[in-house]
Amino acid sequence: MFERFKKYCKVSYEELVHKTTWPSRSELMNSAVVVLTASLCIALVVFVMDFIFQSGMELIYGVLR
Numbered sequence: 001m002f003e004r005f006k007k008y009c010k011v012s013y014e015e016l017v018h019k020t021t022w023p024s025r026s027e028l029m030n031s032a033v034v035v036l037t038a039s040l041c042i043a044l045v046v047f048v049m050d051f052i053f054q055s056g057m058e059l060i061y062g063v064l065r
Contacts, residue, residue: 023031
């Protein structure tokens with residue numbers, strides 16, 4: 001069992017070091033900007049939908065507060 005674990009660790013290390021392609025700093029920064037922008041857009045859409053639904057419920061049921 002220990003030999004299988006040792007082999008697994010060796011194969012994982014070889015794959016990590018030799019087969020994995022790591023992004024450059026500029027690619028990483030661009031990806032981070034895309035994720036941040038998408039997250040903000042989704043948050044804005046959810047905020048607008050929540051505001052619309054809340055306004056609709058207040059019209060239907062009166063002031064909820």
